[in-house]
Amino acid sequence: MQSDKKPHLSELMAPYVMAGELIMARVAGDTAKFYDHIRKAKEVLLSPMQTDIAVTPYDVVWEEDRVKLKHYRPRTEPSLKTPLFIVYAQVNRETMLDLQPGRSVVETFLAAGLDIYMLDWWYPTRKDRYLNLDDHINGYIDEAVDFILEKHGIDQLNIMAICQGGTMSVMYAALHPEKIKNLVLTVTPTNFDHDAGLLNVWARSLDPDKLVASYGNIPGDIMNLGFLLLNPARLMIDKYVGLMENIHNKDFVENFVRMERWIFDSPDLPGETFREFIQWMFIENRLIKNELVLGGKKVDLRNITMPVLNIYGKYDHLVPPAACDQTIGKIGSTDKEDLCLDTGHIGIYVSSKMQREFGPKIIRWLTERDEAPEPVVVATNKNAAKKGKAGEQP
Amino acid sequence: MSEREKTADSGQHVVFEDWVKGQLGTWEEAWKQTAQAWQAPSANGDPVQGANPEEIGKGLLNFFQALSSIAGTPKPGDFQSAKSVPDMMLKMLQPLWGYSIKLEKQWAEMTGATATGEPENMAELAKQMTKSFYDAQGEDFRKILNVPQLGLNRYYQERFNKAIEKASGFQSALTEFLQLLMIPLEKAHYGVQEEIAKLEKEGKAAIKDSKALYQLWIQKLEDHYMALLRSDDYMNTLRGTLNSLHDYRAARSEFFMDLLQNLPIPTNKEMDELYKDLYILKKRVKELERKVKRDAKR
Secondary structure (H helix, E strand, O other), X not given: OHHHHOOOHHHHHHHHHHHHHHHHHHHHOOHHHHHHHHHHXXXXXXXXXXXXXXOOOEEEEEEEOOEEEEEEOOOOOOOOOOOEEEEOOOXXXXXXXXXEOOEEHHHHHHHOOOXXXXXXXXOOOHHHOOOOHHHHHHHHHHHHHHHHHHHHOOOOEEEEEEOHHHXXXXXXXXXXXXXXXXXXXXXXXXXXXOOOOHXXXXXXXXXXXXXXXXXXXXXXXXXXXXXHOOOHHXXXXXXXXXXXXXXXXXXXXXXXXXXXXXXXXXXXXXXXXXXXXXHHHHHOOOOOOOOOEEOOEEOOHHHOOOOEEEEEEOOOOXXXXXXXXXXXXXXXXXXXXXXEEOOOOOHHHHOHHHHHHHHHHHHHHHHHHHOOOOOOEEOOOOOOEEOOOOOOOO | OOHHHHHHHHHHHHHHHHHHHHHHHHHHHHHHHHHHHHHOOOOOOOOOOOOOHHHHHHHXXXXXXXXXXXXXXXXXXXXXXXXXXXXXXXXXXXXXXXHHHHHHHHHHHHHOOHHHOOOOXXXXXXXXXXXXXXXXXXXXXXXXXXXXXXXXXXXXXXXXXXXXXXXXXXXXXXXXXXXXXXXXXXXXXXXXHHHHHHHHHOOOOOOOOHHHHHHHHHHHHHHHHHHHHOOHHHHHHHHHHHHHHHHHHHHHHHHHHHHHHOOOOOOHHHHHHHHHHHHHHHHHHHHHHHHXXXXXXX
């Protein structure tokens, strides 16, 4: 009979009911523990919590339009002659490098006596939608670099760059190699022609013109939704089940809230920059092929001749090793190093293990090269290099 | 314990026992129906290939029993003094369950979809419902929206109609996209059942701990999402959704432009033009500043 085959709604709903029951059972555990858990959770959630991020003091020493340059107040006499300029991505905010005391790359650097400047892209508004990659690289980054060089009366500085900020810094280093003494790249994609990460697969099928025409600037929430969809099971379910399991643990909750505050603090991305980045990087992969032109000049990776340290995460699902591991082979430097760490995209900066490995490694690497003579400087775009004179550095 | 409490206690037991029996009955019924559905020939007359339905049914039953055992023995009391998780869950689920039954009746009456016996899962059912709704809309509603407009207000009416049409198109695409995201939840559900059935078949101990069950489920869910998110089906649906979003936003913007032009408020187009002028002017000023600096250094 037809009616015998009729599926009951409860049957159709079974997967969703099961999901709810499993999550509930996982969170609740056994009954006695569950009530103890709830009682402790109440105590934690109703008590005052320390969830501020980016608390290390700094001064804004330069501003241009929306972009600001932070200078972190030194705690000791500088241990290096060369200041460090940090360039973060325009996706999310640079506060991740100073998430909390004890888990702060900035704190680690300051304790070692590094003089740190950090670029804060701030929140683009509608008037910023026409700003392109050239404006950011040959404009804001270059102007901030000039400001630091002039302030210190030096010719070169160290750059450390993160993710998309790294990609932009690679372009900058290829166009202005004479201004950089050492370059530290972290989770920096330069090769976009791979299927190792979902982000690449998706980005290649986007129509950036339509998105920019629709939105102007690309909303941070849209990008965050995309990041969440990279792994919905873990990022939208399991993560919060983990929170519920540990909700009685105040330290865990505070750390969790700090991370949530950082993750969902997402500035919009200037429309034209987004369009060029998707089209030129993800779709056409111009950078690694030396086919990119910015401000009328070819971005030739062989012009990068300063010492380069390239650090990336083995388990990075956003910028997988395949996106990073070609850089060293394509640049002109002779002093260069690849370092693949056993961690992911964010863990590299915030995990307890990486606090002991990542920051100290960069400090050692920069210190070893602080007294070194001026590296090879490229004069033209034709990969014609000349040797700098030893001892020219201030 | 007072008489009243004893009565309440006994009542709770009866309710819970009924609930458990009811649930077991539902699962048994689902097992039988699943077995029938699996044994039934497909549309082309071929027997359906796959796991033994009886084993899956047993696994399904075991799964529910495992969950019940994890939850523990029910104790009396209201929500405030509940001593057991199932007791509390029962109270929490009662109104929801009542509502879902009501919803199901309304749904079945509205669509007749469940009476066909066709949809195999919730995602499929939702897809059928929305598809029929939007298809009907496409055939009838869009025809009306596209009736040629005449007279002085023609362009305004056309833009309004276009915004409505594109909004409907976006809703349709978004619904399809969200339905696609439901599929891994259902696959994970069946994957867990199959895993339990497999363990049973191999004579291994069933998973008795809630954490292990949850881990099994979340891992299967992650695997199914990873497969889906890389599939052409997902990419095409995502692209279609984004394209329809673009069309809708563009049509909406044109419609609002008509409204704003009658008010002392600049339109998006006007603001964008202004910002572009500002951008070009600032860029020129910056270039001039650099040139002046360079010249001053010489």
